Amino acid sequence: MAAVAIDSGKGGNGDVWMRLVSLYAVAAIYPSVQISVFVPPFMQRLATHIFSDRLFISCGRPSGRSLIYTSLGIKNLVIPIIKGCRFISPYGRQVLRKKGNFCRQVAGNMLYAIFDRLGVIQSPPAAGKTVYQGYEEITAVKAFRKTSYNAFCRQLKKDMASLQYKSVNGAPVSRALHIPGDLHQYILVFPAGTARQFIPVWWAKKFLPHACYAFFYKDKMANAFLRQGLKVVYFYEEPGDIIELAKYARHTLSTDSFPSHLLQYATGNCSITITEAPANAVTSPAFTGRVIDAVAPCHPCLHMDRGNHPLCQAGYEECINWKSEVYTKNILSAVCPVKNII
Template sequence: MKVDISIGGLGDVWMRLAAFYSAVALTSDEKLGVIVPAKVLDFAKYVFSDRLEISSEPDSSAIEFVTLGIKDLARPILSGKRFAAPYARAVIRDRKSESLKQKLNAKLYFLANELGLIQVAPWDAIDEYQGFLEVTTLNVFKGISKEEFYDQVALDFPKLREKLMADALPISEELTIPSHLAEKTIVFPTGTSRQFMPAWWAKKHMPEAVFAFFFKDPDIKEFLEAGLETVHFYTEPGDVVALAKSARWAVSTDSFPSHLLQFSITNATILLTELARKRIVSPCFTGRVVESMAPCHPCLKMARGSEPLCQAGYVDCLNWSNPVYSSEACLQG
């Protein structure tokens, strides 16, 4: 079987790969074919190729992971495409709506899943770790219990950490690690949704930290204008690990870098805003986690670029103006 996970955030791609890595060990000696974004191909092969057949070549026969709504999938389904929608039921539940539309969507997804057109995760997987949610989206893995999965994840965690911390980890040629980083906290403040750390908060609470941005991220301008020190990382995901392990401490919002930190270092803090810890943080992570204190979480992921306000109607997540959250975020060790 082959699955295409090239669509979606890189954090989602990482969690799917790690989850499939453990699921395959529980179900079969045969490797699972996985299509990933070309920009993470070398990295994914380095970490996961002993169990997964990884490529970046499109394959029309692959089951495609999607975040689209059911109405957007009708036409490609009629042309023979098959999909996996891991967050479909989570979105329906987290929307906190009892509207006729949401009830109809729930019934349509149930029918599509029964017909094998769109595979969805079981309702009781919504509040489990996202890796388990991703695994149980696929029918081939639905027989795996959460206890079996978490036990296998615990067995695989040291193997994945060893690979991520090794000198052989692929990193970008352009990456420059500041010589003084060993004395500093490095912060990965970005995120496409409301987990993004505002520059005003960073200036007030972490003025001496170094803030890491993808080299094409325009949000770096706001931090530079605030007089904060910044550094770039590039196309290789290994850049994030290389910067983090060179620093005294690492802090990340719930974005792609956080998932790499969870599997690589322990001197790290993960700041949550949208979802509960159980859903988004690896059960094996032993660093610090600051859970959301906003009364409106869990909330839907709404891109800052297209949605000026969050689901509850705010520009910045309420966590950033909560003094207890801020105090917890700044603790280290």
């Protein structure tokens, strides 16, 4: 039996979850390949609960031959490669298309092609069509590169019922998690995001004043919502907390952030707002909930975390989608299909 060891890397948590779901699908397509995945420690219990029937999940130290997912550029990988590391770069070429001038794109693509042939930086073939990011995550790996998009999507859809069942039945949760007894009466909103996805507190107060807003317990942004008299609940270190809260809510709304990637495979009673990436890149082809696509003329845009970038690529502090009447109307029609429930 062939074996592939993969380190899920240090990228965004949503990226890691898309990789797991996609590798889970690939494991069914290539049953003769044993796939071991090293995940962040906080994700191990939930990942083991959901994926361990096909994947070997571990948060221990990856083996020296593991392929490491990375978002770093080539120049940052040269020294680790010399030391024997091997990488998977799902979107290095995408960044070149978005940021590089023509000469940089040609030179960069040539280098990616050379490193891919050598097997030290494996990357998906350059393509202009935007597809679900999870597909690029797995076709970057040489062992799975012949997987067609149609076969991949079919397997995602086959897996959906099982993933939803395991997500809402027996998923590990934090001991500190508290489920409000009246949560079933509320629209539950996950408003956070490291970049411009976040829902501004003024928008929440004006348009969904009677919703319940869920925050990671260390997120100081929750205080701004509390000061406006908005109802707040907290989730903790176990990502299963997010799923457990959504299970009891009337409906769930999430920005395109980590919670949305968990919720896509846990429930169809969910709506997801799009601000940065193309909708079909970050929402699963198997997702049965509602997707509220961006309407801003500057969409799509690069992910730029607020901590290091006070302004987005277009020069705004807040995403201008939140100031659009059309965007707001689309959100409200998705989460409040019956009049007068907010």
